[in-house]
Amino acid sequence: MILAYLGMGLVLVALVFAAAGAIAGFTAGRTESVEGVKWARWLGLGFCACMMLSTITMETALLRHDFAVRYVAQVGSLSTPTYITIVSLWSSLEGSILFWGFVLATYIAVTLALTHDRKSPALADAIATWLAVGAFFCFLMVGPANPFLPLSSPVPTDGPGPNPLLQNHILMVVHPPMLYLGYVGMTIPFGFAVAALLRGSLGAAELKELRNALMVPWGFLGVGITLGAWWAYEVLGWGGYWAWDPVENASLLPWLTATAALHAAMLPSRRGTMKGWTTILVLTSFLLTLLGTFMTRSGVFNSVHSFSQSDIGPTFLGFIAVVLVFSVVLVAMRIDRLEGEGEGGAVVSRESAFLLNNLLFVALTFTVFVGTTYPLMAEALRGVKVSVGEPYYNQMAVPLGAAILFLMGVGPALPWGQPSAERLRKLAYPLGLGFGFVALGWLGGVHGGWPSVTLFFAGFASHVTLAELHVAFAAGFSRQSRRIGGYIVHAGIILMFVAVAISSAFRIDQETHLAKGETVEFGGYSLTYVAAEKIEESNRERQVAHIDVRKQGALVTSLDPALNIYPGMGAPIGTPAVYTTAEHDLYLSLMSIEPERIGVHMFRTPLIVWLWVGGGIVALGTLLALIPSRVRA
Amino acid sequence: MKSQRIFAIGAIVVAIGGIAWIALGNLGENLVYYWTPAELHQNAAKAAGATVRLGGMVKTGSIVQGTPLTFEVTDGTDTVKVSTSEIPPAMFREGIGVVVEGTVAADGSFQSKRLMVKHDNEYRAPKDGKMPDEKAMFGTLDDAATTAATP
Numbered sequence: 001m002i003l004a005y006l007g008m009g010l011v012l013v014a015l016v017f018a019a020a021g022a023i024a025g026f027t028a029g030r031t032e033s034v035e036g037v038k039w040a041r042w043l044g045l046g047f048c049a050c051m052m053l054s055t056i057t058m059e060t061a062l063l064r065h066d067f068a069v070r071y072v073a074q075v076g077s078l079s080t081p082t083y084i085t086i087v088s089l090w091s092s093l094e095g096s097i098l099f100w101g102f103v104l105a106t107y108i109a110v111t112l113a114l115t116h117d118r119k120s121p122a123l124a125d126a127i128a129t130w131l132a133v134g135a136f137f138c139f140l141m142v143g144p145a146n147p148f149l150p151l152s153s154p155v156p157t158d159g160p161g162p163n164p165l166l167q168n169h170i171l172m173v174v175h176p177p178m179l180y181l182g183y184v185g186m187t188i189p190f191g192f193a194v195a196a197l198l199r200g201s202l203g204a205a206e207l208k209e210l211r212n213a214l215m216v217p218w219g220f221l222g223v224g225i226t227l228g229a230w231w232a233y234e235v236l237g238w239g240g241y242w243a244w245d246p247v248e249n250a251s252l253l254p255w256l257t258a259t260a261a262l263h264a265a266m267l268p269s270r271r272g273t274m275k276g277w278t279t280i281l282v283l284t285s286f287l288l289t290l291l292g293t294f295m296t297r298s299g300v301f302n303s304v305h306s307f308s309q310s311d312i313g314p315t316f317l318g319f320i321a322v323v324l325v326f327s328v329v330l331v332a333m334r335i336d337r338l339e340g341e342g343e344g345g346a347v348v349s350r351e352s353a354f355l356l357n358n359l360l361f362v363a364l365t366f367t368v369f370v371g372t373t374y375p376l377m378a379e380a381l382r383g384v385k386v387s388v389g390e391p392y393y394n395q396m397a398v399p400l401g402a403a404i405l406f407l408m409g410v411g412p413a414l415p416w417g418q419p420s421a422e423r424l425r426k427l428a429y430p431l432g433l434g435f436g437f438v439a440l441g442w443l444g445g446v447h448g449g450w451p452s453v454t455l456f457f458a459g460f461a462s463h464v465t466l467a468e469l470h471v472a473f474a475a476g477f478s479r480q481s482r483r484i485g486g487y488i489v490h491a492g493i494i495l496m497f498v499a500v501a502i503s504s505a506f507r508i509d510q511e512t513h514l515a516k517g518e519t520v521e522f523g524g525y526s527l528t529y530v531a532a533e534k535i536e537e538s539n540r541e542r543q544v545a546h547i548d549v550r551k552q553g554a555l556v557t558s559l560d561p562a563l564n565i566y567p568g569m570g571a572p573i574g575t576p577a578v579y580t581t582a583e584h585d586l587y588l589s590l591m592s593i594e595p596e597r598i599g600v601h602m603f604r605t606p607l608i609v610w611l612w613v614g615g616g617i618v619a620l621g622t623l624l625a626l627i628p629s630r631v632r633a
Numbered sequence: 634m635k636s637q638r639i640f641a642i643g644a645i646v647v648a649i650g651g652i653a654w655i656a657l658g659n660l661g662e663n664l665v666y667y668w669t670p671a672e673l674h675q676n677a678a679k680a681a682g683a684t685v686r687l688g689g690m691v692k693t694g695s696i697v698q699g700t701p702l703t704f705e706v707t708d709g710t711d712t713v714k715v716s717t718s719e720i721p722p723a724m725f726r727e728g729i730g731v732v733v734e735g736t737v738a739a740d741g742s743f744q745s746k747r748l749m750v751k752h753d754n755e756y757r758a759p760k761d762g763k764m765p766d767e768k769a770m771f772g773t774l775d776d777a778a779t780t781a782a783t784p
Contacts, residue, residue, distance in 0.1 A: 363652040366656065371656075384666070386664045387667065388660060391662075395659050395663075511718075572723055591721070592720065592723040599720035599721075
């Protein structure tokens, strides 16, 4: 009980700090008071400290199984393993809002530490913006999503434990924090962009700061999305990893606009143009993270009308509306001050490639946004329940994605300003590698269509990327680290493109029943159902089917797909078993299990492991692009 | 310089307009309607050839095991005959809430490509004679992935 009041008190104090800091910061920004900046900074640190302490309070309550705190009674259970208990902080609405506040506090504290020697009024505006966002989340916790509500007696002796899906796989422990770090971190570049607009100037140093601040959450968001896809693949048992589900789309949208912003931000440093556009993309990315949180947290997708019954729906929608109006007004008032008289390039130049890049990313964002929100609009306005089918997304995303891949090859090969004929002739080498990839694919069974187009562009882009990396490494790693990081990101993305194209076009699957001892031939493997087994664990019961996998008579591996049964949850959750090779994955998903007979869904998906490897390469590239420049800053 | 900028902006506007036009056209062709058996009958014309999600309860005594598996989905007033070559999930049985995704065949029966049984924490199978909560049920197909990526 005492923990409930302690946590509540800390959130209240954090709210006061955040609100006061926001007011002090904006005032200092208007009056250009150095003393005011100092005040905003201290109030900001106060907010961070209280937020972190309240999160520690919740963790303590969770670990001590203090069921007098209602949230602990909701998600805690004495039988849950300790690490699951720790992460059940974000397994339900109230706790996830608290975790959100914790992540925001961490971001603000780190950014304040990195900018500790700066006393400019622009920084005051940025601090004020971050704290205003922080104040809103504190307000949610004081009001509609209070994680520290005490539970009136009688205090239960045990709880149900967190959502079984959270307990079912280790990736579910890692993936949400990554997404949070991506979502919440967008607040920091948002603050810098608001400050730039308020002051009507975005100098070279500020631009660099903005870009670095954007790259951090962008990197986490990318990792979060990839881990989410991997989790879906390893756990959900339908053999795929991406279904254009609203929740997946919600995380993809800000990643797309932030990617566009990162590219747009490279133009002003070169040419002095696109400053205003860059800030618009940053504001949009932040708005999309809010929209994503709203969509995933308000239950709006079960029904438009259910959101008002959810605790935070209306409040959150109101906040989005306020941020949207604020952003639009701010941009309308200040954009002309930021848009300097920069020089454009020739039609065929690096500048045009960047413009086209932004156009494609915006088009992709628009496509996904329309598809995601259309069902909500249709239900709200016409009362019809519809969803947008996957073909819509695929028909749009495949050509747009191919165009982006094409540009990833051509763009870096084009010079800034006016291209010389010689530079253009040099494009012949990458063309050669493009045809080489297509030929290689042809031997492997890829005969035409989008997969071949993808291979061609991927080959082209690979050559250009490797050539750029070669030049950058020759110039010295420490001087070129950002460029090197950027091209390593490109290399990872190219690999992911190839994996996505080939794995989705050449996946084969089959469903079958297998009696005990029976063997089925599938995709070059012989699968034999050997035995069923029941395993009792502290928090669940596992029903496992042992299946021997043979290739040309020799035993390759034994796969154990399972159905896990959690108490308090009606239906079992499947755990597919996967045999991974560099060439393809063999993936078995259990549909039903009886001692004498199982129903099993078999998949063979080529090259899919390279999707996760590509994600890792992107993360590595992001780190390289980021860390050295941070150290220098 | 000025004319070049105007040209560039014009080109961008045309490009965005074109993409928006294509997107909205594609959208209309790929809508998936959520219907109960009664609504499916009312919208028979619209349903022809389209992908539909049909929600309801598995009618008692209607399950015929085999390949394909057939059963009837009811909303209390109307029923639709469904056939699927899929292996049903372990929970599949009479009286349970289901959502099937597929198309309506020429003979009026429903060819399911995807069969889902309602199974989340909040939702409990309806008591005898009571209809499953339609809204909770329609969420079914999204549930798995929704829980997946929810931060």
